[in-house]
Amino acid sequence: MLNIDELKFDEKGLIPAIVKDAVSGRVLTLAYMNKESLQISMEKGLTCFWSRSRQELWLKGETSGNYQHIVSITADCDKDALLVSVEPDGPACHTGTFSCFENPVWQSEDLHDFSMQSLMDLIKGRKEEKKEGSYTTYLFEKGLDKILKKVGEESTEVIIAAKAEDKAETIYEISDLAYHVLVLMVEAGISLEDIHRELASRHVIDHKVKQEKMTK
Numbered sequence: 001m002l003n004i005d006e007l008k009f010d011e012k013g014l015i016p017a018i019v020k021d022a023v024s025g026r027v028l029t030l031a032y033m034n035k036e037s038l039q040i041s042m043e044k045g046l047t048c049f050w051s052r053s054r055q056e057l058w059l060k061g062e063t064s065g066n067y068q069h070i071v072s073i074t075a076d077c078d079k080d081a082l083l084v085s086v087e088p089d090g091p092a093c094h095t096g097t098f099s100c101f102e103n104p105v106w107q108s109e110d111l112h113d114f115s116m117q118s119l120m121d122l123i124k125g126r127k128e129e130k131k132e133g134s135y136t137t138y139l140f141e142k143g144l145d146k147i148l149k150k151v152g153e154e155s156t157e158v159i160i161a162a163k164a165e166d167k168a169e170t171i172y173e174i175s176d177l178a179y180h181v182l183v184l185m186v187e188a189g190i191s192l193e194d195i196h197r198e199l200a201s202r203h204v205i206d207h208k209v210k211q212e213k214m215t216k
Contacts, residue, residue, distance in 0.1 A: 004035060008080040014050060017082040019092065022071040023196045024117035028092035029100040031060075033082065038073075045070050047084060066090030087193075116192055119179070123186050139183050147187055150180045 009015050014032040021028055031049040033041065037057050040048040044059075047068040051058040061067030068086040075082055093100040126136035139147050154177040161169040185191070 002075055002079070004038060006079060007038075007075060007082075008078065009035065010080075014052075015080060015082055017047075017049065017084050019047060019068065019084045019086055021117075022085045022087050023193050024115050026099055026115065026117065027101055028068075028086070028088065028098070038082075041070060041084075042073070047086060061089060064090065066092070068092070116182070120182055120186065120192055123182055127186055136183060139180075140187065144187055147180065147184050151177070151184055154180050 007015060013034045015034075015038070017031050017033045019028045019031065020026060031047075032052060033048070034050045037048040037050045040057070040059070047060045047070060049058045049060065050056075067089045068084075069089070071085040071087060073082055073084050091098050093102070095102075123136055125131075126134050127140045130137050130141070139150065154173065157173040158170065158177050161173045185195075
């Protein structure tokens with residue numbers, strides 16, 4: 001672990017902090033920290049920045065309630081910038097949007113951003129807007145039994161492909177299964193954050209069990 005004194009603050013005593021969502025990986029905001037706000041952030045486990053406009057410390061969420069719970073803080077190779085991974089309680093931007101980065105400037109016609117969260121958002125949109133001709137909308141219209149049937153079918157396909165040791169086909173079938181599981185999650189009102197927290201809690205438990213075995 002780096003010591004704070006090893007970080008390179010600029011001539012104003014500041015260091016840029018890129019804040020990202022720990023689950024989706026989406027960039028939430030770019031802010032600045034000084035040594036004091038960084039220390040507060042680590043002590044509280046909540047992001048605290050230095051407001052350049054107000055010239056004062058700024059604990060994110062203190063007024064809005066949209067706290068950012070810190071998962072990790074990592075310095076770049078030059079030690080003059082920070083990447084802060086958080087679990088946010090609400091929007092990161094003062095405008096009320098999830099991220100401060102919501103204004104497209106340019107988009108490639110061939111390459112596209114992808115994340116599980118973006119796919120989840122698309123699936124939610126199909127449930128809410130019921131786009132005609134959409135397979136996802138069709139699943140929601142047919143209801144829970146149809147969705148569960150598809151999850152079962154795709155699970156079987158994964159098993160068959162894996163048993164045949166066909167890597168490409170297994171990847172294809174796991175992707176189909178993942179998609180249908182996401183549809184089920186939307187139908188059941190389960191978020192990616194819910195799964196993230198559950199898996200994270202199991203990781204802690206598993207770590208503790210391993211530690212206990214090692215000490216016996």
